[in-house]
Amino acid sequence: QVQLVESGGGLVQPGGSLRLSCGASGSTFAINIMGWYRQAPGKQRELVARITSGGSTNYADSVKGRFTISRDNAKNTVNLQMNMLKPEDTAVYYCSAINFGIQSWGQGTQVTVSS
Numbered sequence: 001q002v003q004l005v006e007s008g009g010g011l012v013q014p015g016g017s018l019r020l021s022c023g024a025s026g027s028t029f030a031i032n033i034m035g036w037y038r039q040a041p042g043k044q045r046e047l048v049a050r051i052t053s054g055g056s057t058n059y060a061d062s063v064k065g066r067f068t069i070s071r072d073n074a075k076n077t078v079n080l081q082m083n084m085l086k087p088e089d090t091a092v093y094y095c096s097a098i099n100f101g102i103q104s105w106g107q108g109t110q111v112t113v114s115s
Contacts (some may be wrong), residue, residue, distance in 0.1 A: 001026045002024055002025070002027055002099060003025045003026045003104070004022055004105065005106060005107070006107065007021050008021050011112045014113055015085065017084075018085065019081050020093055020095075022036075023077050024076040027099060028097075029099075031076070031099040032052060032099060033051070033053075033097070034098075035048070035051065035069070035095075036048040036080045036093055036094070037093070037094045038089075039092050039094070040088075040090060045094070048060055048093070049063065049080060050069070051070070053073055063082075066084045066085075067081065069081075087113045090111060092108040092110055092111075094106055
């Protein structure tokens with residue numbers, strides 16, 4: 001069992017930046033993929049970015065060039081640096097981790113992009 005706790009959400013103006021952080025605890029020794037998903041009101045949860053234990057990354061097309069995911073395997077943390085934020089980035093952002101084929105989720109953190 002892996003427990004995930006996110007932090008760093010908030011309200012930001014269009015064009016601004018935010019950094020989300022997520023810490024994992026529990027059975028962390030076998031975590032392979034960590035990532036960030038988001039869910040906007042009335043929409044399905046979608047992948048934003050993910051990173052493997054080896055550092056390979058994938059991004060949603062909508063965030064490429066604006067968001068950067070990073071990971072510290074020793075500290076079991078994953079971060080999401082979000083730049084040039086747009087109103088359509090507004091959503092609840094969830095941290096995710098996969099170990100032994102089981103996906104765990106954090107409680108989510110709200111990101112609101114509005115002037």
